[in-house]
Amino acid sequence: MxxxxxxxxxxxxxxxxxxxxxxxxxxxxxxxxxxxxxxxxxxxPEPAINKELRQLLKDGKDVEAIRQARNEFGLSLLEGKQYVDKLKSGN
Incomplete structure (x- = not known):
């Protein structure tokens, strides 16, 4: 057919x-x-949420930090992880 x-x-x-x-x-x-x-x-100026995200990272709550970043900025999962990884590395 x-x-x-x-x-x-x-x-x-x-x-x-x-x-x-x-x-x-x-x-x-x-x-x-x-x-x-x-x-x-x-x-x-740095986004105000970065302070909260750094605290979450310091507390070992990486997944929560990614979730917060995604909610705040409307990021995809990959973009949220990249954003949080940048914060984690100090950039």
Missing amino acids: GISIFDGIFLIIIIYMLTKISKMEHRIQAMQKTIDQLTSKVKL
């Missing part, structure tokens, strides 16, 4: 959406790089 017209259209839509998502991810990465460059040039 061959592919129906609806299957073909569905496949084309999926490919189109994956391409768009990939392009958006690249744009976001470029924007993040620009933001990082700008913030390295300008001394911005």
Whole structure:
């Protein structure tokens, strides 16, 4: 049996959406790089929650620190872990 017209259209839509998502991810990465460059040039005040996150890390509550960071900043799990790891390393 061959592919129906609806299957073909569905496949084309999926490919189109994956391409768009990939392009958006690249744009976001470029924007993040620009933001990082700008913030390295300008001394911005540290987010107030960092004090609480450092205390959680000091208390050995890494998972709770990641959860708090995710809630505060709307981060993914990976981004939250990276943020907390940066705090942990002193950067």
